[in-house]
Amino acid sequence: xxxxxxxxxxxxxxxxxxxxxxxxxxxxxxxxxxxxxxxxxxxxxxxxxxxxxxxxxxxxxxxxxxxxxxxxxxxxxxxxxxxxxxxxxxxxxxxxxxxxxxxxxxxxxxxxxxxxxxxxxxxxxxxxxxxxxxxxxxxxxxxxxxxxxxxxxxxxxxxxxxxxxxxxxxxxxxxxxxxxxxxxxxxxxxxxxxxxxxxxxxxxxxxxxxxxxxxxxxxxxxxxxxxxxx
Amino acid sequence: xxxxxxxxxxxxxxxxxxxxxxxxxxxxxxxxxxxxxxxxxxxxxxxxxxxxxxxxxxxxxxxxxxxxxxxxxxxxxxxxxxxxxxxxxxxxxxxxxxxxxxxxxxxxxxxxxxxxxxxxxxxxxxxxxxxxxxxxxxxxxxxxxxxxxxxxxxxxxxxxxxxxxxxxxxxxxxxxxxxxxxxxxxxxxxxxxxxxxxxxxxxxxxxxxxxxxxxxxxxxxxxxxxxxxxxxxxxxxxxxxxxxxxxxxxxxxxxx
Numbered sequence: 001x002x003x004x005x006x007x008x009x010x011x012x013x014x015x016x017x018x019x020x021x022x023x024x025x026x027x028x029x030x031x032x033x034x035x036x037x038x039x040x041x042x043x044x045x046x047x048x049x050x051x052x053x054x055x056x057x058x059x060x061x062x063x064x065x066x067x068x069x070x071x072x073x074x075x076x077x078x079x080x081x082x083x084x085x086x087x088x089x090x091x092x093x094x095x096x097x098x099x100x101x102x103x104x105x106x107x108x109x110x111x112x113x114x115x116x117x118x119x120x121x122x123x124x125x126x127x128x129x130x131x132x133x134x135x136x137x138x139x140x141x142x143x144x145x146x147x148x149x150x151x152x153x154x155x156x157x158x159x160x161x162x163x164x165x166x167x168x169x170x171x172x173x174x175x176x177x178x179x180x181x182x183x184x185x186x187x188x189x190x191x192x193x194x195x196x197x198x199x200x201x202x203x204x205x206x207x208x209x210x211x212x213x214x215x216x217x218x219x220x221x222x223x224x225x226x227x228x229x230x
Numbered sequence: 231x232x233x234x235x236x237x238x239x240x241x242x243x244x245x246x247x248x249x250x251x252x253x254x255x256x257x258x259x260x261x262x263x264x265x266x267x268x269x270x271x272x273x274x275x276x277x278x279x280x281x282x283x284x285x286x287x288x289x290x291x292x293x294x295x296x297x298x299x300x301x302x303x304x305x306x307x308x309x310x311x312x313x314x315x316x317x318x319x320x321x322x323x324x325x326x327x328x329x330x331x332x333x334x335x336x337x338x339x340x341x342x343x344x345x346x347x348x349x350x351x352x353x354x355x356x357x358x359x360x361x362x363x364x365x366x367x368x369x370x371x372x373x374x375x376x377x378x379x380x381x382x383x384x385x386x387x388x389x390x391x392x393x394x395x396x397x398x399x400x401x402x403x404x405x406x407x408x409x410x411x412x413x414x415x416x417x418x419x420x421x422x423x424x425x426x427x428x429x430x431x432x433x434x435x436x437x438x439x440x441x442x443x444x445x446x447x448x449x450x451x452x453x454x455x456x457x458x459x460x461x462x463x464x465x466x467x468x469x470x471x472x473x474x475x476x477x478x479x480x481x482x483x484x485x486x
């Protein structure tokens with residue numbers, strides 16, 4: 001533990017914390033997208049919708065070996081810890097960098113590689129704000145007009161029938177994928193991977209994964225607005 | 231060529247500083263950028279003013295002293311050169327040029343365009359060396375070095391410590407400098423003994439000096455007059471992780 005703290009004290013260690021927590025959150029984002037696509041699975045009208053059944057599965061998985069909700073809360077705690085570490089390290093790093101240049105340039109010409117890298121901080125804030133709204137919307141139902149616990153598919157369709165809600169969702173998912181584009185590329189450098197063969201695929205890999213995720217997330221509200229999911 | 235120059239003037243470290251505008255009429259496209267500043271200084275001196283202070287030494291791109299921001303770009307608009315190698319043919323007649331010192335709190339402005347880069351020296355002192363017995367030089371082939379490693383070490387050793395990486399970095403981070411100074415040793419057999427302590431010491435000093443941290447923008451690599459790659463930063467990160475997680479840093483230099 002002392003060694004981990006020594007690592008965390010350096011700026012590189014904080015970057016490592018960001019990379020590792022970011023990787024955990026990326027894993028969640030992929031799993032969540034795959035789960036969402038269950039909304040497109042055909043439903044014969046008998047029994048719960050496949051998306052509802054999947055939600056039920058998440059609540060009960062492992063039962064009776066572990067209590068109901070056990071694994072779900074386990075995951076939630078890991079995710080919450082990852083979000084916490086990611087934000088705390090980001091704020092500490094941002095403060096370090098902000099105080100490193102008290103007086104800026106009169107004439108600024110940006111030489112950075114990508115738009116994504118310049119928008120990491122504000123993009124992260126947008127994503128964090130969206131996550132809070134999203135939990136109130138679809139998990140607790142506080143921000144949902146006709147929330148019914150357990151009826152995930154109905155909640156989703158009714159929620160996205162409001163074009164404003166769907167629009168905000170698309171903007172937030174876009175911000176998330178831009179954030180991931182720079183994040184996925186950065187992880188390799190931060191974690192010290194330097195292999196010419198890996199280097200060649202870093203950019204394309206980050207692009208394919210982030211665009212793939214954007215498409216995977218965006219199709220759901222778009223399908224609701226287009227009347228495909230009812 | 232006719233040019234309008236806005237030059238940062240600051241009489242000393244405590245002065246607030248301001249831009250001073252100079253209109254130059256007879257600028258030759260074959261002049262170097264420092265020739266232009268010399269020309270401006272001649273005019274200022276003839277008028278009884280204080281000439282613009284700027285650092286320069288070799289005027290051939292190897293000493294690393296002539297760094298300045300030209301229109302917001304470290305060492306000016308051309309790639310892979312220092313300000314002394316920049317020529318006025320890279321500008322258009324009638325251009326306005328903003329000339330500023332490197333901006334980073336770890337590089338305090340001493341006067342006009344001159345900054346104090348001794349924070350770099352302290353990063354090198356914290357590990358950018360190898361401990362060997364001195365004496366007569368060993369035979370060149372006594373320690374075999376694979377060619378690819380020698381090339382990578384040499385590419386890193388091309389760093390002239392000019393500070394353009396810090397100046398260009400949106401975070402004012404000196405990770406490219408630090409990584410290059412660590413890598414030119416860590417690719418060679420002689421650099422292995424103190425490799426992990428070196429990473430610990432140099433990164434700790436980098437942070438203490440008040441530089442920002444690396445967010446992988448890559449602006450440093452674009453700004454570097456020697457084209458040093460950000461890949462070296464990944465190597466330094468790995469060495470630092472290894473050093474802390476294996477406990478090397480506990481008793482070594484620069485630990486906690």
